[in-house]
Amino acid sequence: MQKKRNSFKFFIGSCIYTYVRTLLALIGVVLLGAFATKAQAAHTQASLILSESTARPGSSIMAGIHLHMDQGWHTYWRNPGDSGIPTKIKKWELPAGVTVGEIQWPVPEKMFIGALTAHVYNDDVVLLVPLTISSDVKPGPLKLAADLSWLECSETSCVPGRKTVEASLNISGESAPSPEATLIETFKKRLPQSKPDLAASASWEANVTTNTRPIVFEWASNNGFANPDFFPFDNTKYEFLTNAHILPLAAGKLRVQKILKKTAGDWPAKLSGLLVEQTGEAPIAYEADLAITSSSNPQIAPTPPPTTTSGTRNSDNADALAAPGTQSMPMKLFYAFLGGMILNIMPCVLPVIALKILGFVSQAHDHPREVRKLGLVYAAGVLTSFLVLAGLIIGVKLAGHRAGWGMQFSNPQFIVIMTILVTLVALNLFGLFEITPGSKVMSAAGTLAAREGTSGAFFNGILATVLATPCTAPFLSVALGFALAPQQSNLIVVLFFLTIGVGLAFPYVLLSFFPQWLKFLPKPGIWMEKFKIAMGFPMLATAFWLFSLTFTHYGKRVWWLGIFLVLVGMAAWIYGDFIQRGRKRKGIAAALALALLIFGYTFVVEGKLQWRSPIVETGNTASLKESPDGIDWQRWSSQAVTQARAAGRPVIVDFTADWCATCQANKSASIDVPSVREKLRQLNGLAFVADYTKTPPEITEELNRYERSAVPLVLVFSANTNRPPEILPENLWALGPGVVLKALDKAVQK
Structure with missing residues (x-):
């Protein structure tokens, strides 16, 4: 049994080592592509x-x-x-x-x-x-x-x-x-056009003391369905931060609001650029040189700081989250540590917790010094993984992109690889096959794992981190929103990621230093082999969850991935039964297993699944209702929310992702439930879903507005455009249908 456990640990180590190398290579590719100048x-x-x-x-x-x-x-x-x-x-x-x-x-x-x-x-x-x-x-x-x-x-x-x-x-x-x-x-014909009756103007929406300021452009147009925008000629002393925010038509004029940030000097007195109407395949534009005036009657007030609706079960937590920008640095670090601890009980990490418990059982009666050492090695694996993630975040930021927590789960190829990897882990737990070292380097690693057990502890820490990234624990989103803000330094990113890692590893380090708390665990025995097999089922459930994420990227083609997993399972069985434990015709068995894998990859993965060519989003705005009696969800856009509020309708927006287990739990238990559906019907409210599965940039930008870098985030907007949206609690036990109903009732109060 000891041999099987060591080979399992070594299997995890080999796979996660490959994953970490892939992450580091990705950082290098991003940086190389960003700064290459000689090609x-x-x-x-x-x-x-x-x-x-x-x-x-x-x-x-x-x-x-x-x-x-x-x-x-x-x-x-x-x-x-x-x-x-x-x-x-x-x-x-x-x-x-x-x-x-x-x-x-x-x-x-x-x-x-x-x-x-x-x-x-x-x-x-x-x-x-x-x-x-x-x-x-x-x-x-x-x-x-x-x-x-x-x-x-x-x-x-x-x-x-x-x-x-x-x-x-x-x-x-x-x-x-x-x-x-x-x-x-x-x-x-594609040059900017001339229009004598353009009647264009630009006006500040409000006086502000910060370095950002809303500005409204308007001009006469016969096309009420145009998608208006403004492209400036110059950006040396200012920049526009957000997408164009389309305002309701007024006196036959298109109106669009943008947020201008000055980077040097005073506020500009005029702006030159193109007033653009996106009416078809080729946009129409008018060149304009606009003096900026002050708005005497602003139609939309600047958005006040968001507030948070708190449930009676967790009001202190809600108040703390209401104004994250006012929290001190030590408090934000505490949130990062606490969020890391709570990750241990999130669904994404539960399978690894079971494996770690198995490790504690096997070591519970060893020398206390050995137990402490393994606890620290596990923590080192967690911290190393978080350092790699911090390096990836920094690399993405240096390349000019916006980074977010769990962003790798928006990559369809990554999800496919992780699905295959976790499926193999489950098959290994079931005893279908074992991984044995095949080279001098791997043999040395395997010998080290068998003698000391340190490599198994280290790579268990890495696996826990990998599976934790699609989950966002309570408090964690506040800390991540601060750490991943574009203006934060690389040192802050590293500090916060290490703090999250310390929180994730803390319970195990604590147990390793107080081994007397493990006395309630039974002594090692044959039951551990059965327990290991039982742990294959939650790992298989994790593989099924990962498999479900691929539907967003491949649609009906995804069933070919299931066919490939069956072929992988068959190859693993042949390898285990006829090569590892068999005595005759091992060559034929090896050739058959290899043929299954080659056929599966070339014909199924490349040919049928076409895993390099995921489905391109079509931008369909049809209903996203998930069941016949469910909420009539609409695809989110800032323009759609603005139009709904202008029509006097309250709005609820669910920022979610297929890979976010917390998001799905919140929706099924607290949002898309009969009482909330009826309340939306009574209030003539609208529900929008902001799908972050593929991490679209406009949703990343909207999350950053509320100092978030990850989902879940649930907002309730009042029909009164002068009132800020309310942020609902993100943790399941503090949300509940009652909190949602209370926020919707408040949204229609004058």
Whole structure:
């Protein structure tokens, strides 16, 4: 039995060691992609095109910088946004008598890169430059050249590009269009338009003393269904923090609110940019130079600090969470420690707790010094894992993205790998197979584990951390919201993650230093083998939960993952029964097990599941009702909430994720229940679900508004737009239907 236990520990160690190496490699890839500058640009083809192949002296023609990007790659507008570099013409080489004007930029697309916003061009763009030909230019061919530089980016990497592009123009008494004239005309139509009756204005929404301030843009439009926005020309002394917040129409004018943050100097007196209407595939824009005035009658007041509804069972906790920004640093660290401790009883970590109890049983009657050492080694495994997670968070932030707790569970490939890994752990607990060292290095590790037991304790700590990340315990979200805020230093991130790790490991370290508390445990015996098998069932339940998360990413294809797990289980049985414990024809058994795995990966995982190509979100806004009599959930957007409140309807918003067990428990026990459904019907309320399963940037940004970096988060909005939303308790025992009903009743009070 000792041999089986050691081989099981070593199996966990080998798998989690591979996982940690993958995390560290991911950090390196992110940083390398963020800072690489020497790679050759190979995803954008640049050329110089002309509207005419033959031009007359004294005429004007249009030149175009044509950039053709590969699928999935983009270049940047004149103001790239929060990240990127605009395309530049560093130098023109022109013959005498030919002069150039300024670049005319087609309207860009708005793109979200993590939590950042960029103005980009995808597929093709032609940057237009007017050329004027002097009347004294002699007939004949002319050579034109321009030295270009640009930055081309995909979702994972950016590469600078540079090229000298050339074109020939013939000067003659007659003009003739070039083959590219149609393409140039196409992009001339995508330039900002002129509208004499635009009646555009910009006004401050409120006077504030901080470095952020809401500003409202409005202009006349016949398109009431447009998605209005403002793209500034400049961002050197200010930046816009949030998505455009669409306001109700007023006197035939589109209205949009944005939050401006000044980074240097005084508040701007005017803004220049594009007023954009997203009406179809190609947006319409109007160039505007707007003096900013003070709003004499603001339609929407600045959002006050959120309040928290507390249940009678946990009012102290709710009050503490009501204003997290006012808590001291020691209190936030205490929340991190307490949240780490509570993680031990969250559903995600329960299977590992059972395994740890098994380890304590086996060591309970050993020398106290040995027990203390194993407790500290377990803590070292937990802290090492949290250091790796902190490094990953820092790497993501350095790459210009917004990081969040449990963000790796938004990666479909990670979930698939974890599902397979945890399934193998369950099969190993059932005794279907064992992992034995096969190399000198692995043999040394296995010998160490067998002799000291330290490697098993260390990697149990790593496994506990890995399975803890999709859970958010009470108090933990407050601490994480502070630690993962964009402005926090790397030292704060490391400090808070280590504090959470100390909280997670503390109960086991305490037990290891007070072994007399373990006297109630029975002595080691044959029952432990049965207990180990029994622990395979909660581990199998964990695998099933992970499997359920893949449906969001692969839809109906996910059943092919189930087929692959069956093939993996069959290969594991053949390996255990015919190779490890068999005596004859081991070669045939090994070939069959290997063939099952190769077939499963190539035909099932790659061919049918297509695990590298998850489903792309379609943005469907249809009802997300989960049962015939359930709440009629709608997909969340800030615009939808604003419109509902403007119509006088109370709103409840559930920020949730498929991988968040606490979220699902809160919804089923306290929110989507008959009493709340009836209350929403009586009050004509609306319910929105903000699905954080794939960690979309707009939801990350909204969570950050409430100093959260993870779900769950439940908000109740009053129909009165001057009142802040109420934050409901996040822990199940403090929430309850009564708390939700009370918040909804309060939302309709005047």
